[in-house]
Amino acid sequence: MARLNVNPTRMVLTNLKKRLKTARRGHKLLKDKRDELMKKFLEVVRENRKEREIVEKMLMDVHSRFVMARALMSDAHLEEALIYPKQKVTLKASSRNVMSVEVPVFEFSTEGQSEGDIFPYGFANTSGELDGAIVALSEVLPHLLRLAELEKTAQLMADEIEKTRRRVNALEYVMIPNMEETIKYIVMKLDENERGNLTRLMKVKDMMLEQAHSYKNK
Amino acid sequence: MHKIAAMGDKDSILGFKAIGFDIFPTGPIEELPGLLTKIVEDGYSLIYITEDTAVHISEEISRYRSSYFPAIILIPGTKGSLGIGMKAVKESVEKAVGADILSQND
Numbered sequence: 001m002a003r004l005n006v007n008p009t010r011m012v013l014t015n016l017k018k019r020l021k022t023a024r025r026g027h028k029l030l031k032d033k034r035d036e037l038m039k040k041f042l043e044v045v046r047e048n049r050k051e052r053e054i055v056e057k058m059l060m061d062v063h064s065r066f067v068m069a070r071a072l073m074s075d076a077h078l079e080e081a082l083i084y085p086k087q088k089v090t091l092k093a094s095s096r097n098v099m100s101v102e103v104p105v106f107e108f109s110t111e112g113q114s115e116g117d118i119f120p121y122g123f124a125n126t127s128g129e130l131d132g133a134i135v136a137l138s139e140v141l142p143h144l145l146r147l148a149e150l151e152k153t154a155q156l157m158a159d160e161i162e163k164t165r166r167r168v169n170a171l172e173y174v175m176i177p178n179m180e181e182t183i184k185y186i187v188m189k190l191d192e193n194e195r196g197n198l199t200r201l202m203k204v205k206d207m208m209l210e211q212a213h214s215y216k217n218k
Numbered sequence: 219m220h221k222i223a224a225m226g227d228k229d230s231i232l233g234f235k236a237i238g239f240d241i242f243p244t245g246p247i248e249e250l251p252g253l254l255t256k257i258v259e260d261g262y263s264l265i266y267i268t269e270d271t272a273v274h275i276s277e278e279i280s281r282y283r284s285s286y287f288p289a290i291i292l293i294p295g296t297k298g299s300l301g302i303g304m305k306a307v308k309e310s311v312e313k314a315v316g317a318d319i320l321s322q323n324d
Contacts, residue, residue, distance in 0.1 A: 041314050048307055056299045063296045066233055082235045089238035091220040093263060093287075102286065106264070110238065119236075137233045144293070148264050152289040154310045159284045161314040 004182040008189035016186070020179045027171040034164045037099050041157045048150040055147050058140045065133035072127040081121035081130065089141070101160045103153040106145045223257050226268030230295035234266070250275045263287045268295030269302045276302075 006012045070078060092107040119134060224234040228243040235241045242257055244250060254275055257265055265288050272279060272292050279290050292303035312318050 038314065045307065045311055049304070052303055052307060056294050056303070059294050060298065062233060063230065063294075066229070067296065070229070079232070082232055087236070087238045089222055091222055091264060093220050095286075104286065104289065133233055134236050138237050141237055144266065144291070145264075148266075148289045148291045151291055151307070152286075154307065155283050156286070158310040158314040 002178060002181075003185050004178055006182060006186070008186040010190065013183065013186045013190070016179055016183050020176065020183065023171055023175050023179060027168060027176065030164055030168045030171065033099060034161065034168055037101070037157060037161050037164060040098055041154065041161055044150055044154050044157060048147070048154050051143060051147045051150055055140060055143045058136070058143060062133055062136045062140060065129060065136055069127055069130035069133050072129055077126070078130070081126050087138075091145070098153070098157065099160075101157055103156055104149060106149045108141075108145050110141075220263040221261060222264045222266070223260075223262040224266045225253065225257060226266075226271045226293075226295055230268045231266075239266070244271050247274050251278045254278050258282070258288055263289065265290045266293050267291070268293055269300040270295045270297055272302060273300070 004016075006016070073081075087110050090109050092109070094105050094107070095102045096105050097103075119131060121130075222239045223242055224231040224239045225242045226244060231239075231241045231243065240262070242253060244253060250271065254265075254267075255278070267275075267279070267290060269292050282288055282290050292306060294300070294303070308318050
């Protein structure tokens with residue numbers, strides 16, 4: 001591990017010790033954050049998978065109904081029937097905070113002339129299959145929005161988890177070991193200086209005693 | 219107020235018009251990235267794209283993955299599910315966990 005490039009002084013040592021303490025605390029917090037995010041993420045993803053399966057199944061059903069409708073009506077008629085929608089979907093998006101990740105929450109309301117009357121066409125020129133298809137499709141709508149919410153949440157959380165994991169690893173395997181090594185180096189250097197100083201003093205004392213009493217301390 | 223768009227081949231998305239989505243039928247493949255950009259710039263915050271369209275513009279779609287809006291959701295088209303939507307879920311898991319730990323139970 002690389003040691004940081006610092007001067008081995010007492011002041012740097014104090015600073016480093018402070019930084020190490022902060023880093024350790026940050027590491028612990030980030031680790032907790034990562035674990036909690038992971039827990040939440042797995043919940044979301046499980047639900048996401050389930051919802052997607054439901055939506056895919058329902059949409060396939062809708063498609064097959066539409067195929068039937070298309071077979072019974074001409075393209076022009078079909079398009080004409082659907083071209084001006086009666087129902088309007090308004091989407092409200094607010095956000096929810098999951099472990100400091102902002103995730104969207106979708107709320108939708110449909111505006112139509114009346115409940116249960118979603119067919120934007122008269123029944124004279126259209127086939128019954130089309131009605132079935134439209135009803136089926138409007139049933140998928142809540143699931144579609146829920147799926148969107150879950151999928152976006154999963155994506156955003158996955159990003160955040162990846163970032164947090166990198167930070168945790170950087171702290172755990174790079175920052176903290178580096179600082180520990182540097183602290184060790186400074187402590188050793190300071191101790192070495194101290195020993196050097198002590199030896200020098202003893203030597204000087206010996207020399208002075210010798211001068212004063214011409215007496216050799218063996 | 220947020221708007222919802224559906225993008226894909228006309229047959230797959232025509233029905234969405236009836237339930238109040240704005241639909242964007244796709245033309246030739248070369249125009250797909252431009253169309254997606256246009257939809258995003260028009261301020262749609264929720265975009266449903268059929269899987270068989272999404273195959274051609276996966277790069278453009280992944281650009282919006284990490285941003286808050288728009289949410290791009292893949293849905294199966296008339297040809298059936300291609301499994302791309304499910305793959306995206308798996309990718310999220312792999313990104314977060316490092317391995318796909320959920321798929322063994324299917």
